[in-house]
Amino acid sequence: MQNPIATITLNNGSKIVLELRPDYAYNEVCSFISVAQKGYYNNFAIQRIVPGSWIDASYNAFFRKECQYFLPNRIEEESKGEIKIPEFGDVCLGYFSDTEIAGAEFFFPLQRVEALKGKCPVFAQVIQGAEELHRIEKVETYPNPYEPVEINVPRNPEIMVTVEVETFGVDYPEPEKIIPEKMPENWPTFA
Template identity: 40%
Template sequence: MNPKAAIYMDSGNKIVIELLPDAAPNTVNSFIYAAQKGAFDQHMIERIVPEDWIDVSYSGFGKEEFQYLIPYEHNLYPEIQPLDSQFGCVCMGGYGKLGQSGCEFFFPLRKCPEHKGIYPVFGRVLEGHEELERLKKLDLEPVTNFPYPGVKVNRPVTPQKIVKVELELYRREFPEPIRLQIDERPKCWNQC
């Protein structure tokens, strides 16, 4: 049985995801590691791109402990065929040549063939599709100090908080993720 994560929102709703260790082993390990350390608890959703995706964080959750990168899944496990990114999936972000984010996950709001092999699908939404629909319809305001030119960043006018994330691992143990040694940090982490 695959592990699950329940994301409790301050709206009173929750999003339950099934984690997919067979599809993205190191990414799942990283998500579980971060969740067990409380990375996501009391965190405000940082970015919503209407009709594209809901980015939970681009700041490494504003905590140095969670500002780490991991190798792209296809570099670690080239034999695993990446899943298609679409509404109902959970994906991990990345920073081009720097590597894959350790725990900055997002929810695609459409089919995203451009993500395949870059932003790994590591989970699927079992409950809470209506919460994603609610979030994508929120009033947004632009973030004006985002350090990457040409990247549109909006945040909810009314902050949307993840209260807590609870894991159900079914008595399985998951190792800490394989991390990259980094010489350069993503620019958006340096603002934290």
């Protein structure tokens, strides 16, 4: 069976192509596919750049109530004990706690990050467009002083115009989700 392929088209016309890895993180791949197929990643400006560390596509669940959920942390089980250490060229879901993983927020590590092993599951690899990550890492940013962590926002928006997934005829189910009782402080509140 061929792994799904995701294509992120940026506002400059460049593409970042990902091979999704259900063999590393099945539920996480299902989550990414679900969010992408519903269009929740489309027309979203990358929110956070930490040069030398990572590029976060979102820091606040894409401002969407539908993206405000977690996944159970089953990295050890899903990887059969062969947990991949996040490094440049990987794509990971965000960390929330030792038992919960951010369900929709994803990031690109810009270096090997041993401290995230077992916390931020690698669910994809960049197979085309890695040079765009190097370019984005170097764009001019400004700090967001209202956030509790280092948030460097691109001065000129770097927008994911579309995120499309080819599953090669395989139906991936909705992910198993955890809806938090208390929302993270950086997630928007909806009435």
